[in-house]
Amino acid sequence: MSAEGDAPTGENPGAQTDPSLFDKVVNLCKRRGIVFGSAEIYGGFRSAYDYGPIGAQLLRNVKDAWWRSMVQLRSDVVGLDASILSPPQVWEASGHLSNFTDPLVDCTSCKTRHREDQLENPDQCPKCGSRDTFTEARAFNLMFRTHAGPVEGAGAEVYLRPETAQGMFVNFKNVLETSRKRPPFGIAQVGKSFRNEITPGNFVFRTREFEQMELEFFVPPDEAPQWYEYWLAERYQWYLDLGIPASHLRLRAHDDDELSHYSSGTSDVEFLFPWGWGELEGIANRGDYDLRQHAEHSGHKLEYFDQASGQRYVPHVIEPAAGATRSLMAFLTAAYRQETVNDDVRTVLGLHPQLAPFKVAVLPLSRKEPLTALAAEVLASCQLHWMCDYDETQAIGRRYRRQDEIGTPLCVTVDFESLDDRYVTVRDRDTMAQDRVPINALVDHLGSRLNL
Incomplete structure (x- = not known):
């Protein structure tokens, strides 16, 4: 139960950010199909956004990276996909109806x-x-209320979930009995949540409809403090591993007057956005509050019996809860850079390959046969392994610039020499270095470069 190193805390006084960066990132999102305003042809809908072809894939990659780290690569966490709609009893037990x-x-x-x-x-x-x-x-109250069924009334009143956490608490017994897990173990979930925010803003940072990536990690009560420290370090490191610079990342512990009534300790992973520090994720030691509340209100025991020790207890919960859309914006902001190349300004999204919407772009030098047929062959071989883009329009230099702007790590150019020697040119996004690679060794070469 150890993570590499300790996660730093504090203000990162040397960190700086460009105030103009926010507008640059927002403009790039619209220009390259990352994020659109919702229903723009009708004048838009405030605080609602649609993710375009590039953005939808980027958001999926953020969630997949989280799922891989939190579920796939662990033997002590299982997944769940709970309903968005919940009856009032759930939110009465959780305290959302009175305290949210x-x-x-x-x-x-x-x-x-x-x-x-x-x-x-x-x-x-x-x-x-x-x-x-x-x-x-x-x-x-921040909760969205609606009605289920054809008749409005108290009996049909339901709520859109303001967080994914409660679905994991109310399913604790189901998961415990069917997954053959025992504490310490976790239940993970990625999904939509809804909060009727008074002041949404800062693009996709604060919206009324958003996606969360949450883990509820159930532990023996006396192990809760050490697991809390473990998850602080683990979650901080995740952002570093995916390209957030340490100078723009910090862990901030909540003061006593900030703590929720159920929390004995909460810290936020924060990113230095152009407007200042903003929360990406909260890690909380929730104690046994949630399971006890739902046990009391439902009449079902939500506890664990340890046959080895004969001990029966209500597990305590450590909760790392991250925002998928907020994380996406942080990754975009951290990856954005502009540089001058031969008197030309090049815009680059230096995204980690795991997050890049397309890992590889296949670019035939001409739109004519038989070059496009060979390019189609190269594309098909690459698509078996990665999300790939294909572009045969405009000059090759402009196509490189487009791929740089959407963060594609590697471009494969099929030229007229390729027809004779069956070699292609692989171009690196960050260095712009180019290498000739035989087509029959291309997939292995790209795989070693991407290192996924």
């Missing part, structure tokens, strides 16, 4: 709404600058 609120204030001058706890000056409106125009704060 933000303090809402209205500016009587410009009619805008704000979260009181996020105002820099609680006496001045950040929108219009008016002073002493806020209404009294009132609790605003």
Whole structure:
């Protein structure tokens, strides 16, 4: 139960960020089909976004990288896919119906709404600058409520989940009995959550519909503190391994007045965005609060009996909960760079190969036969192993630049010499170095370069 090294904490005082980077990344997302505003032909829908061809694959890769790390490569974690809709009893037991609120204030001058706890000056409106125009704060529940079935009424009232965690708690007994696991073990889930945020913003960082990647790790009570430290280091290292620079990453422990009522310790993994530090993931020691609450409200025992020791106990829970869409934005921001090459500005997304939407792009030098037929042969061999792009339009230099902008690590150019010697040119995104490689050895060569 060890991770390599200790995860650093603190402010990272030497870290710097470019304020203009936010607009550059947002513009790139629209231009290259990464993220679109939802329903733009109807004027858009605030705080809702659609992921385009490149973005959908990037988001899938972020989630797959998390799943690989948290489930595939571990023997002590299993997966779950729980329902988005849940009855009120779940959220009453979890405390969301009574406690899942933000303090809402209205500016009587410009009619805008704000979260009181996020105002820099609680006496001045950040929108219009008016002073002493806020209404009294009132609790605003963040849950989306709807109705199941044809008749509206209390009996048909259901809620869209504001987090994926509760599905894992209410299925604890089912998973325990069917998976043959015993504490310490975890249940992992990736899925959509919904929160009726008062002030969504900063592009896809804070939205009302988002995706989470959560683990509930159930442990014997006396092991909870050491597992909490273990998961702090593990989750911090995951972001480093996928390309986030240490200068833009930190672990911030919550002060006592920030802790949830059930938490004995919580820390956030934060990334230095262009607007400042923002949370990517929270790791919490939740104790036995959740299982006890659901046991009390449902009437079912949610505990573990250790036959070896004869001990019966309610496990404690360590919860690493990450935002998939927030992580995507952090990876995009960290990977974005511009550099001058022969008096030309080159934009590059230096994404880790595991995250890159396309691992390989196949680029025939001409759109004419028989070059395209050979390129199709090369593409088919590569597609068996990786997501690949194919582009035969515009000059080869422009096609390289396009692949650089969407983060493709390797380009394979099929030229007229390839017809005679069956060699192709492999170009590296980061160094722009080019190597001639025989087609019959291409897959092995690319595999060694990608190292996936």
